[in-house]
Amino acid sequence: MSAGLAARPYRAYKVLLVIYAVTFFVALYAPLVTIAVLSFNDSSITGFPFRGFTTRWYASALGNPQLLSAFLNSVLLGIVAAVMATTLALLLAMAFRRDFRMKGAVLNLILAPIVVPGIVGGIILLIFFGYLGMRPSLWSTVLVAHVNWVLPFAFLTLYPRLHGFDSSVEEAAMDLGARRHQVFAYIVFPMIRPAVIATMLFSFSLSFDEFIRTIFVIGFDRTMPIQFWTMIIEELAPELPAMAVMIIVISSVTALIGFALMGKSTRRS
Amino acid sequence: MKRGRLALALLLAPGLLWLMAFVMLPLGFLVVMSFWSSSIFGTVPDFTLSNYRRFFDNPLYTELLLKTLRIGIITTLISAVISYPIAYFISRQSGWRKFALVVLLFLPFWTSYVVRTFVWLPILGRNGAINQALMSIGIIDQPLEWLLYNEGIVYLGLVYVYTLFMTLPIYLSLEKVDPRLIEAAVDLGARPLDIFLRILLPLTWPGILSGGIMVFLLTVSAYVTPQLLGGPSGIMFGNLIAAQYLTGNNWAFGAALSVVLAGVVLLLLLVTGRWVGIQQVFSGGRS
Numbered sequence: 001m002s003a004g005l006a007a008r009p010y011r012a013y014k015v016l017l018v019i020y021a022v023t024f025f026v027a028l029y030a031p032l033v034t035i036a037v038l039s040f041n042d043s044s045i046t047g048f049p050f051r052g053f054t055t056r057w058y059a060s061a062l063g064n065p066q067l068l069s070a071f072l073n074s075v076l077l078g079i080v081a082a083v084m085a086t087t088l089a090l091l092l093a094m095a096f097r098r099d100f101r102m103k104g105a106v107l108n109l110i111l112a113p114i115v116v117p118g119i120v121g122g123i124i125l126l127i128f129f130g131y132l133g134m135r136p137s138l139w140s141t142v143l144v145a146h147v148n149w150v151l152p153f154a155f156l157t158l159y160p161r162l163h164g165f166d167s168s169v170e171e172a173a174m175d176l177g178a179r180r181h182q183v184f185a186y187i188v189f190p191m192i193r194p195a196v197i198a199t200m201l202f203s204f205s206l207s208f209d210e211f212i213r214t215i216f217v218i219g220f221d222r223t224m225p226i227q228f229w230t231m232i233i234e235e236l237a238p239e240l241p242a243m244a245v246m247i248i249v250i251s252s253v254t255a256l257i258g259f260a261l262m263g264k265s266t267r268r269s
Numbered sequence: 270m271k272r273g274r275l276a277l278a279l280l281l282a283p284g285l286l287w288l289m290a291f292v293m294l295p296l297g298f299l300v301v302m303s304f305w306s307s308s309i310f311g312t313v314p315d316f317t318l319s320n321y322r323r324f325f326d327n328p329l330y331t332e333l334l335l336k337t338l339r340i341g342i343i344t345t346l347i348s349a350v351i352s353y354p355i356a357y358f359i360s361r362q363s364g365w366r367k368f369a370l371v372v373l374l375f376l377p378f379w380t381s382y383v384v385r386t387f388v389w390l391p392i393l394g395r396n397g398a399i400n401q402a403l404m405s406i407g408i409i410d411q412p413l414e415w416l417l418y419n420e421g422i423v424y425l426g427l428v429y430v431y432t433l434f435m436t437l438p439i440y441l442s443l444e445k446v447d448p449r450l451i452e453a454a455v456d457l458g459a460r461p462l463d464i465f466l467r468i469l470l471p472l473t474w475p476g477i478l479s480g481g482i483m484v485f486l487l488t489v490s491a492y493v494t495p496q497l498l499g500g501p502s503g504i505m506f507g508n509l510i511a512a513q514y515l516t517g518n519n520w521a522f523g524a525a526l527s528v529v530l531a532g533v534v535l536l537l538l539l540v541t542g543r544w545v546g547i548q549q550v551f552s553g554g555r556s
Contacts, residue, residue, distance in 0.1 A: 047396025117490030
């Protein structure tokens with residue numbers, strides 16, 4: 001009886017909540033959908049009205065050698081940064097399975113690149129390498145900036161996987177005479193492989209989108225977000241919506257595959 | 270035992286050396302440079318407080334810092350209010366529907382904030398969606414110019430880009446709340462407001478705090494959003510710092526401003542770190 005009476009206000013709340021959820025998702029996606037629509041607009045002014053369907057902005061973005069090289073730079077840099085950051089993070093996460101002194105301090109050090117404001121994270125490398133006499137470029141300063149940025153996230157993704165790992169399997173292998181590196185190669189790594197690959201994909205996505213640290217140390221090279229930025233600032237180029245769509249698709253698809261792999265590795269362990 | 274130590278050292282060494290060399294050392298150098306002096310001839314080693322004096326003596330600079338902190342606080346509050354209901358809604362779903370909503374929620378999280386800031390230009394600009402729609406139905410006959418380049422739009426842009434950093438930790442902390450607690454409260458006649466204030470809020474407070482720290486941290490160091498959408502009146506502290514390097518050549522003053530910004534963030538983490546471990550902030554309150 002009392003439950004029946006109480007149910008009435010809750011039903012109103014539930015309806016309100018559903019309306020809110022729909023509004024929320026519409027607001028979240030409407031700007032992205034608008035950009036996707038504009039990327040096919042046959043008009044050299046970025047905006048409305050919609051003057052007809054065309055794919056020429058995609059063709060002209062991909063046909064522009066400067067854009068293409070920025071795109072390739074971002075992809076290659078993302079791969080290298082992801083492999084380096086994931087390797088460093090994996091080693092650190094392995095170490096974190098044991099107890100050692102100053103563990104808390106080491107953890108704070110690992111998280112430092114997220115705590116430092118992004119703009120400061122770029123500037124410290126600009127002045128540091130500047131005074132070491134190193135010319136800013138994609139494969140020196142920018143790579144360092146990206147590994148710095150991605151490393152803590154890679155650690156935070158990998159650490160829970162390794163931490164929740166049942167160590168009795170390893171002990172059994174050691175008792176049976178397996179060496180440390182054999183235990184890692186034949187037991188630990190195969191079990192965490194999906195998580196390692198997922199971490200690399202997340203890391204790639206973070207590096208591919210990185211802007212604020214990169215802009216201070218890029219010199220004359222270009223990554224996709226930097227190229228995109230330059231084109232907004234210099235002139236509102238008609239290729240921008242098409243480029244935006246390509247950037248969104250690449251980073252979100254990589255992240256989606258990462259999620260799928262992560263889900264798989266959770267179910268296994 | 271000794272081999273175990275060696276193995277541990279070998280595992281820790283690469284990562285720690287990297288972080289010391291490329292994060293801590295450059296940070297230390299930033300602090301040192303904030304006491305140097307810059308002139309048109311370059312930046313030279315010195316020990317002067319003039320960069321800091323210049324910052325604190327000029328009300329334009331201190332007001333900009335205060336304005337940035339205000340924008341940070343307001344953006345954080347707006348994000349919390351927007352995030353809580355949607356996080357709650359998703360946490361009450363189940364099965365494939367929940368999975369789909371979670372993916373939908375976090376997909377934009379993985380796309381560039383430069384792109385997600387840029388999208389407002391063709392929506393709110395002269396030829397933007399809003400102006401064109403209003404003109405085509407005849408409400409206005411000239412495009413509205415005030416839709417862009419003001420402080421209000423900076424809030425919109427920041428909330429749009431950073432709210433998800435609030436939604437994630439709130440969602441994760443709501444997931445941990447035992448639904449039977451709420452059922453029991455309902456059976457005992459608690460009103461929705463009571464349930465929120467006396468059960469949900471205390472239990473999910475760590476998640477709100479984690480998200481709040483993250484959003485505030487990101488907002489006060491914003492550069493892209495105010496630069497693209499803010500116009501002259503929407504400028505924030507990050508733009509002032511960037512200008513010392515990208516347009517001016519005042520590295521020492523820029524270093525002092527960077528130390529001030531990093532100091533504010535560090536202070537916030539030290540104060541709030543007493544309630545939430547910082548690792549919890551970044552793992553979204555999972556551990």
